[in-house]
Amino acid sequence: MSDGGxxxxxxxxxxxxxxxxxxxxxxxxxxxARLLIAAAVGLDADRLVLADYRAxxxxxxxxxxxxxxxxxxxxxxxRIIGAKEFWGLPFVLAPETLVPRPDTETLxxxxxxxxxxxxxxxxxxxxxxxxxxxxxxxxxLLTELPSTVGIGVDLSEGAARQARDNAEALGVADRSLxxxxxxxxxxxxxxxxxxxxxxxxxxxxxxxxxxxxxxxPRLALDGGPDGLDAYRAIxxxxxxxxxxxxAAFLEIGYDQAATVAALLAEGGFEAMVHRDLAGHDRVLEIxxxxxxxxxxxxxxxx
Numbered sequence: 001m002s003d004g005g006x007x008x009x010x011x012x013x014x015x016x017x018x019x020x021x022x023x024x025x026x027x028x029x030x031x032x033a034r035l036l037i038a039a040a041v042g043l044d045a046d047r048l049v050l051a052d053y054r055a056x057x058x059x060x061x062x063x064x065x066x067x068x069x070x071x072x073x074x075x076x077x078x079r080i081i082g083a084k085e086f087w088g089l090p091f092v093l094a095p096e097t098l099v100p101r102p103d104t105e106t107l108x109x110x111x112x113x114x115x116x117x118x119x120x121x122x123x124x125x126x127x128x129x130x131x132x133x134x135x136x137x138x139x140x141l142l143t144e145l146p147s148t149v150g151i152g153v154d155l156s157e158g159a160a161r162q163a164r165d166n167a168e169a170l171g172v173a174d175r176s177l178x179x180x181x182x183x184x185x186x187x188x189x190x191x192x193x194x195x196x197x198x199x200x201x202x203x204x205x206x207x208x209x210x211x212x213x214x215x216x217p218r219l220a221l222d223g224g225p226d227g228l229d230a231y232r233a234i235x236x237x238x239x240x241x242x243x244x245x246x247a248a249f250l251e252i253g254y255d256q257a258a259t260v261a262a263l264l265a266e267g268g269f270e271a272m273v274h275r276d277l278a279g280h281d282r283v284l285e286i287x288x289x290x291x292x293x294x295x296x297x298x299x300x301x302x
Contacts, residue, residue, distance in 0.1 A: 006061065009052030012037050015068055022072040032077050036067040039081040076211040087140035091166050096158035098220040100136040104196055106282045107251050108140050110274045111192060114247055114285065121145050126188070128153065128241065130195035130234060132178065133220060135163030137194050142172040151190075152178045156219060189243035196251040197230030199223040227253060231260050235267045239288070248286040257281040 012033055019029035038045035040063040041056070056064070070080050078084040078099045083092050086100035087108055093099060115121050124147040129138035132152030142150055154160045157180040164178040200221045205213055212221070223229055231250065242248055248269075252260055261271045261284065269286050276282040 006056045007052060008037065008041065008048065008054050008056055011056055011061070011064060012048065012052070015064065018068060019071060032071055033068075035077050036071060036080060037064055040064045040067055074210045074214065076215055079215050084134075086134075086136040087143075089136075089140060089143065089170055091134040091136050091139075092162065092169070093134060094158050094162035096156040096217050096219070097133045097162055098196075098216050100134055103276045103278075103280075103282055104137065104251055105140075106274055106276045107137060107194060107196065107249050108144075110283050110285055111141055111194060111249050112144055114192070114249075115145060122147055124148060125191040126150070126243075128190040128193050130193065131155070131197050131220070131230070132163045133159050133196070135166045135176075135178065137196060138176065139163070139167050139170055139172055141194070142167075142175055143170065149175045150177075152176065153182070154178070154180060155182070156180070156217070159217075159220075189241055189246070191243050191246045193234075193238070193242055193246070193248040195230075195234060195249075197223070197234065199227045199230065199251075199253045199256060201225065201227040227256065228259065228263070231256075231263060235263050235269070238267065238269065238286070242288070244288075246287075250284045250286065251282060252284055254280040254282070257284065260284060 015033035015037060016030045019027070019032050023029060034048055035045050038048045041060050043051060067080050071077060076099060078093060083090050084099050087105055091100055112121070115123070115125070121144060125145065127138060127141060127148055127150035129135070129150060129152040132138055132154045135152050138150045138152045142148060152160065152163050154163065160178045160180045164173070167173045167176045167178070198219065198221050200208070200223050202222050202225055205218070205221055234250070238248060250260065257273050264271050264284070264286055268289050270289050271284040271286045273281050274283040274285060
């Protein structure tokens with residue numbers, strides 16, 4: 001990339017053209033270029049266009065070029081810049097963490113709606129996040145629930161450490177604890193349990209887009225031979241870790257609602273489906289049948 005007389009605006013437009021030529025039609029070259037260049041020069045992506053006429057230094061041009069080469073090679077933007085926005089908050093990534101997806105915000109919305117129905121967001125509750133990753137779900141909820149405390153559990157030490165660091169950076173470290181290991185390590189019962197577990201069928205992973213299969217941790221993707229291993233494990237322990245009258249919220253694959261709901265029914269639970277913005281089944285809201293809180297027989301919340 002030549003930097004003689006280049007401005008941020010000219011490089012941004014050139015980068016968008018290069019990415020458009022190199023990437024698939026499903027990608028977002030203009031947005032990718034803006035995010036990568038903003039990260040390379042240390043500016044807010046939303047304000048980059050206001051600096052269009054600012055000259056680019058040779059050092060900045062070299063960083064931008066490296067970022068573009070990595071993106072053209074198939075690496076996701078979030079991995080290149082090391083962070084991803086979720087629920088309007090910046091989450092720093094680690095190699096051991098999944099990149100938070102916008103669809104998972106459906107789970108946060110479902111939990112907040114549950115709190116609104118159960119007396120408001122100011123009430124003190126306890127949360128457990130199984131497979132916390134970056135901590136995106138738990139931390140986002142804690143920012144909306146000022147009296148709630150939460151525990152995030154992950155099998156990966158690197159993920160648990162990154163979630164702890166994100167909680168510190170986002171101001172909820174005093175109401176959160178992050179643990180490496182199985183969720184059974186979280187003592188006591190939780191009012192609300194949340195999880196975005198691995199749910200992809202093992203044999204399908206190699207067919208996924210390279211941005212996922214080559215860059216997201218396998219531990220966060222692989223749900224076993226039928227994609228249901230994590231659900232079975234959670235459901236087997238759900239009665240013990242969920243407080244009386246409590247609820248659980250599980251993210252699911254678009255075609256897994258009926259199957260996971262059947263597993264829940266065998267364990268004495270019922271579920272309601274929440275759909276994402278694309279209209280896909282995305283989250284199961286779960287309660288005990290014995291709690292007497294009828295939420296429907298796999299009813300759907302649009």
